[in-house]
Amino acid sequence: MANRTALRCELAGVAVIFLAGSALHSAFDWTGHWRPSAWFAPVNESVWEHFKLAFWPGVLYAMLEYLALRRSVNNFWVGKCLGLFSMPVAMAVLFYGYAAVLGHHHVALDILIFLLAVGIGQWASYRILAAADMGTTVRRGAVIGLIVMAAAFALFSYWPPRVFLFEDSRTHQYGIPAEHQEHRPGMSMAADTM
Numbered sequence: 001m002a003n004r005t006a007l008r009c010e011l012a013g014v015a016v017i018f019l020a021g022s023a024l025h026s027a028f029d030w031t032g033h034w035r036p037s038a039w040f041a042p043v044n045e046s047v048w049e050h051f052k053l054a055f056w057p058g059v060l061y062a063m064l065e066y067l068a069l070r071r072s073v074n075n076f077w078v079g080k081c082l083g084l085f086s087m088p089v090a091m092a093v094l095f096y097g098y099a100a101v102l103g104h105h106h107v108a109l110d111i112l113i114f115l116l117a118v119g120i121g122q123w124a125s126y127r128i129l130a131a132a133d134m135g136t137t138v139r140r141g142a143v144i145g146l147i148v149m150a151a152a153f154a155l156f157s158y159w160p161p162r163v164f165l166f167e168d169s170r171t172h173q174y175g176i177p178a179e180h181q182e183h184r185p186g187m188s189m190a191a192d193t194m
Contacts (some may be wrong), residue, residue, distance in 0.1 A: 083125030
């Protein structure tokens with residue numbers, strides 16, 4: 001019975017995460033480019049920033065799901081960690097895979113990939129939730145993994161590595177676009193654009 005409940009929750013999560021992630025896509029614009037919103041909202045069109053569309057709604061859904069499942073499944077945070085890690089990995093593999101074959105990308109395929117990646121992550125999570133207890137050390141490692149992922153998604157918008165995953169496909173910039181950077185007192189405008 002617990003496995004059925006977990007499966008229903010994970011399947012419902014596909015729809016919730018997909019819809020919430022889709023709404024989150026423009027949140028940085030909706031907030032008037034409010035810098036703190038870069039913690040959870042994509043700030044550019046890089047692949048990395050699009051990973052937030054699955055991660056943060058997935059974290060919020062996991063918190064709600066925890067209330068319903070915490071006593072009836074094993075390895076809750078292990079499942080959530082694996083699921084939330086699987087989503088961006090699936091997004092990257094599928095996106096770069098089809099773009100390499102076609103030579104360009106299509107918005108409709110990008111949306112389908114997002115949906116598939118969320119489904120893959122939720123399925124991976126379910127498989128761990130239904131597995132035998134993995135022990136305290138693994139559970140603690142999963143919580144640490146979630147904290148590391150959350151920190152990376154938040155901080156790399158402000159200080160992105162200069163690698164392809166973080167490059168805005170339209171502007172070829174990294175992180176928060178220069179036109180949305182706030183002026184820092186004591187610095188010249190030329191320094192702000194570096």
